[in-house]
Amino acid sequence: MTVWDRPEQPTRPVPLDRERIVAAAVALADEGGLEAVSLRKVAARLNAGPMRLYGYISTKEELFDLMVDEVQAEILPEEQSDDWREALSALAHRTRRTALRHEWLADLLGRRPSLGPNGLAVTEATLAPLEGLADIDTVMRAVETVSAYFTGAIRREITNLRAERATGLSKHDWQRASGPHVTRMLATGRFPALAKAVHDGTDVDAETSFATGLEWVLDAVAVRLTRAGDRDHDDSGEPAA
Template identity: 30%
Template sequence: MAEQLDTPRRAPLSREKVLQAAVVLADRAGLEALSMRKLAQDLGVVPMALYKHVAHKEELLDGMVDVVVGEIDPPAGGTDWQSAVRQRILSARRALLRHPWAAQVIESRAAPTPAVLAYLDSTIGMFRRGGFSIDLTHHVMHAMGSRILGFSQELFADPPPTDPAVQAAMARELAGRFPYVAELAVAAAHVEDSVVGSGCDDQFEFEFALDLLLDGIAALHRQGWSSTPGG
């Protein structure tokens, strides 16, 4: 009687495994390549098997956001509120830089996912435990905006053309019509592959704005600021 060969059993599919594979796929090929069919191929299953764990692609995207947010370091203990908030936000930025598609997905969600809500709750808690009034905390969260989650929408986001002749022509036109914009563009430091514009240092600009906000927020906190006159 012929011996039966033992074949390795594939680990059972789980929601966590599906979400992790989706994150890996988006990291590798970009968000536009993500589909339930392609994800099923990567996992070696039929597409219908995925629907036992995620009802549809929107739920898949929500879960992927939660995976990324789960990579953010927990709040630092034994430090002042400003250092703790700064460390947490920079950890969030590192997580989003590891997954360049994540900011786009976070912005596209109709409502925050559970992990995002937990992160925001934790951040609000850092301000409240730091002695902030609920009034100031409310306005601080508005002022910080998406920077709380490690990314920001930049004013000068469109990359310039790479053709030197075209660049020179555009610079001349810009200088003639918008001299201060041209002056700023020429003065900016140049770093390749920046989303901020013609080569500004993304990380420097992010931390500069973050520290500017945190220093201003700290000053308001010291003053006992309130949005209500006499409050």
């Protein structure tokens, strides 16, 4: 049968739904960062006209919100720990690992709260283990402090990874290349504290640095929670609810 004899396929629009749109956007971002994501490019990935996407998403910011919520499913723990410290530590490490898989997430961390189902579930998993340990304001400051730490640490790590790719120099390659300049500057005696750090400090990998800093932040948060809990106990005569 020749092409002229073959019956025409019935014309039908490309099936679309929000799930397919978000999956395509995440794939584009994983390949080329947020700058690779636009409604036009997502539509092209789906073999659809750009105007069709506007029936599902109004702006690129809405698309980013949906993308963040989509990958937040990877942050949710399989089992929720009742120990607040263990729970917050697990969520921080899972956020880091998710950001390393989807580096564009680092650019969107710390924005307004995610109101999607996965975002709300992450927030619930963060707050639930702290319930009853202190007043709600202290709990919120504790959560904000831990979040501020891991958001900043993750962004720094991703920024360094991008710099390595852009320059073609690993961390150790960059240190070797910069070594002569740093040695000359330290030899002037103008930077004694920095010289001690360079000569005596231990060089650790990103994961170790992240874990250590997180433990220190959790140590500080534990002190504040204990103080707030003791204060509530003293004020009421009963253990904090």
